[in-house]
Amino acid sequence: xxxxxxxxxxxxxxxxxxxxxxxxxxxxxxxxxxxxxxxxxxxxxxxxxxxxxxxxxxxxxxxxxxxxxxxxxxxxxxxxxxxxxxxxxxxxxxxxxxxxxxxxxxxxxxxxxxxxxxxxxxxxxxxxxxxxxxxxxxxxxxxxxxxxxxxxxxxxxxxxxxxxxxxxxxxxxxxxxxxxxxxxxxxxxxxxxxxxxxxxxxxxxxxxxxxxxxxxxxxxxxxxxxxxxxxxxxxxxxxxxxxxxxxxxxxxxxxxxxxxxxxx
Amino acid sequence: xxxxxxxxxxxxxxxxxxxxxxxxxxxxxxxxxxxxxxxxxxxxxxxxxxxxxxxxxxxxxxxxxxxxxxxxxxxxxxxxxxxxxxxxxxxxxxxxxxxxxxxxxxxxxxxxxxxxxxxxxxxxxxxxxxxxxxxxxxxxxxxxxxxxxxxxxxxxxxxxxxxxxxxxxxxxxxxxxxxxxxxxxxxxxxxxxxxxxxxxxxxxxxxxxxxxxxxxxxxxxxxxxxxxxxxxxxxxxxxxxxxxxxxxxxxxxxxxxxxxxxxxxxxxxxxxxxxxxxxxxxxxxxxxxxxxxxxxxxxxxxxxxxxxxxxxxxxxxxxxxxxxxxxxxxxxxxxxxxxxxxxxxxxxxxxxxxxxxxxxxxxxxxxxxxxxxxxxxxxxxxxxxxxxxxxxxxxxxxxxxxxxxxxxxxxxx
Numbered sequence: 168x169x170x171x172x173x174x175x176x177x178x179x180x181x182x183x184x185x186x187x188x189x190x191x192x193x194x195x196x197x198x199x200x201x202x203x204x205x206x207x208x209x210x211x212x213x214x215x216x217x218x219x220x221x222x223x224x225x226x227x228x229x230x231x232x233x234x235x236x237x238x239x240x241x242x243x244x245x246x247x248x249x250x251x252x253x254x255x256x257x258x259x260x261x262x263x264x265x266x267x268x269x270x271x272x273x274x275x276x277x278x279x280x281x282x283x284x285x286x287x288x289x290x291x292x293x294x295x296x297x298x299x300x301x302x303x304x305x306x307x308x309x310x311x312x313x314x315x316x317x318x319x320x321x322x323x324x325x326x327x328x329x330x331x332x333x334x335x336x337x338x339x340x341x342x343x344x345x346x347x348x349x350x351x352x353x354x355x356x357x358x359x360x361x362x363x364x365x366x367x368x369x370x371x372x373x374x375x376x377x378x379x380x381x382x383x384x385x386x387x388x389x390x391x392x393x394x395x396x397x398x399x400x401x402x403x404x405x406x407x408x409x410x411x412x413x414x415x416x417x418x419x420x421x422x423x424x425x426x427x428x429x430x431x
Numbered sequence: 432x433x434x435x436x437x438x439x440x441x442x443x444x445x446x447x448x449x450x451x452x453x454x455x456x457x458x459x460x461x462x463x464x465x466x467x468x469x470x471x472x473x474x475x476x477x478x479x480x481x482x483x484x485x486x487x488x489x490x491x492x493x494x495x496x497x498x499x500x501x502x503x504x505x506x507x508x509x510x511x512x513x514x515x516x517x518x519x520x521x522x523x524x525x526x527x528x529x530x531x532x533x534x535x536x537x538x539x540x541x542x543x544x545x546x547x548x549x550x551x552x553x554x555x556x557x558x559x560x561x562x563x564x565x566x567x568x569x570x571x572x573x574x575x576x577x578x579x580x581x582x583x584x585x586x587x588x589x590x591x592x593x594x595x596x597x598x599x600x601x602x603x604x605x606x607x608x609x610x611x612x613x614x615x616x617x618x619x620x621x622x623x624x625x626x627x628x629x630x631x632x633x634x635x636x637x638x639x640x641x642x643x644x645x646x647x648x649x650x651x652x653x654x655x656x657x658x659x660x661x662x663x664x665x666x667x668x669x670x671x672x673x674x675x676x677x678x679x680x681x682x683x684x685x686x687x688x689x690x691x692x693x694x695x696x697x698x699x700x701x702x703x704x705x706x707x708x709x710x711x712x713x714x715x716x717x718x719x720x721x722x723x724x725x726x727x728x729x730x731x732x733x734x735x736x737x738x739x740x741x742x743x744x745x746x747x748x749x750x751x752x753x754x755x756x757x758x759x760x761x762x763x764x765x766x767x768x769x770x771x772x773x774x775x776x777x778x779x780x781x782x783x784x785x786x787x788x789x790x791x792x793x794x795x796x797x798x799x800x801x802x803x804x805x806x807x808x809x810x811x812x813x814x815x816x817x818x819x820x821x822x823x824x825x826x827x828x829x830x831x832x833x834x835x836x837x838x839x840x841x842x843x844x
């Protein structure tokens with residue numbers, strides 16, 4: 168791993184605190200994600216479950232952040248909110264200078280299409296479609312013409328070294344290849360953030376390392392990467408680690424501090 | 432999502448799941464098949480009735496002066512009794528009509544009865560349709576001969592015992608013989624055969640090949656009792672335009688002859704192919720109704736099947752819907768995807784139905800006397816129905832799909 172990479176412009180802890188406290192105002196452009204007092208309650212048959220109890224996070228452009236926590240810590244809920252798949256019960260969520268916490272379903276779909284590239288634990292590729300068509304999908308919903316779509320999807324697959332697997336269906340690909348197709352799909356729309364949910368959860372350790380290398384390279388080229396994981400050694404690949412516990416941020420460190428603390 | 436993309440996706444699904452698609456589409460296919468077949472047959476019959484039947488049976492541009500209609504529809508007891516009291520059409524009436532007609536108009540009087548026939552070769556058999564007619568009758572009814580000749584004015588005037596016989600009569604009473612010049616007895620009266628009619632076929636149960644036609648002034652009118660009372664007078668206009676004018680001339684004449692006051696209604700009937708066709712049109716209305724209502728019921732069943740299959744498809748592809756939504760598909764994209772899919776599915780079913788319907792109509796036309804003519808509008812209608820049924824049937828499943836929560840949808844297996 169290249170340790171000479173310049174420090175991401177993540178700002179100091181104090182700066183971040185100011186950003187997350189200035190309520191109701193759009194944050195500065197250098198922050199791609201700002202959540203202010205985000206809460207998310209679920210009604211489980213009359214019993215209210217508080218998955219998030221007021222999370223304040225600010226993530227700058229070009230950062231490579233891991234969100235960590237044990238199961239039940241609220242990290243999946245946070246990832247759904249950041250990914251615009253869900254809206255918070257209370258609090259503000261600013262993505263790329265836009266308040267998305269009050270958006271309608273279709274507006275959220277638009278934001279997901281333009282701003283977010285998802286990489287899932289279970290890959291979530293369409294089983295009946297070829298790798299190329301899977302990568303094309305976000306462009307289909309962006310209304311890009313077929314020729315342009317093909318060109319960009321091919322280019323994205325080349326980026327993950329799968330140009331010779333374009334016409335294969337997911338079941339004809341290995342786990343690592345599937346995840347690389349998913350990464351190509353996530354990047355094809357040039358999203359503001361790459362949002363990965365346990366990206367190595369279904370992969371063996373060697374393949375996991377390969378995928379982490381891909382992420383590292385993307386981050387070094389300036390792609391904002393947010394990765395949700397429960398594995399500390401995977402989280403340690405990121406440059407900053409936010410740890411959640413019981414629906415609150417329990418720590419927010421640089422990698423070195425995190426690694427030292429968990430004994431990696 | 433572009434329409435083309437959605438149609439391709441739908442056809443892909445269809446290709447992958449052939450058996451399921453077959454059962455999905457069978458309702459729509461069969462309904463459309465019957466719709467096309469029935470419309471084609473009605474259309475064909477229509478052409479047959481309006482061209483052949485009306486022409487053959489009643490003559491083109493022709494009307495018949497009769498005491499009451501020959502072709503009756505829903506006649507009440509009272510009406511029938513009133514008809515029986517009407518004055519008969521008499522030979523004097525027929526002659527007066529001829530006097531009143533402008534030149535160029537064809538005229539014939541005739542009388543009809545059913546009676547026995549015999550020859551030295553065969554006796555018995557079904558009753559023949561014996562007609563006494565003046566010579567222009569052949570021209571007006573467009574009766575062509577396969578052999579021999581018709582009788583002429585002179586033979587009619589002299590009451591010569593000559594006769595023109597139908598195809599079936601020729602075969603029955605002169606088996607393997609040339610009937611020309613031979614004797615046939617109609618109700619024991621001897622006639623010499625001078626002509627044989629071309630095969631006419633059967634029109635609505637009336638065996639036209641069992642008719643025999645002799646001069647009006649021959650013994651035949653004694654057989655038919657037509658000396659005074661006539662079955663009818665036939666008038667053929669030279670052009671369709673002249674038709675109604677002629678009808679008026681005859682109507683005025685007959686009203687005068689029957690001394691009807693202006694307030695009285697006609698006590699005779701002018702029956703034309705138009706008035707007979709009115710009946711056919713009633714029949715046709717019911718046939719079209721049955722031909723559309725029954726397939727409509729089939730389509731409702733077909734729509735329910737498609738709706739169920741689409742609900743299953745939505746359930747099976749919940750994860751796919753979740754993935755698509757996570758990648759930026761809006762509600763309307765998912766809605767459109769499933770609507771297009773079910774419309775495509777249904778349209779394919781309808782198209783197959785169109786093909787089968789055309790084939791069925793062709794088979795019916797081959798094995799039965801019913802003709803068939805495929806109406807282009809019925810194909811357009813069928814395809815439109817196919818798409819429409821698909822959209823209606825797909826609306827609920829598609830709307831359910833479009834409202835799925837992406838997080839939950841992606842978690843489903």
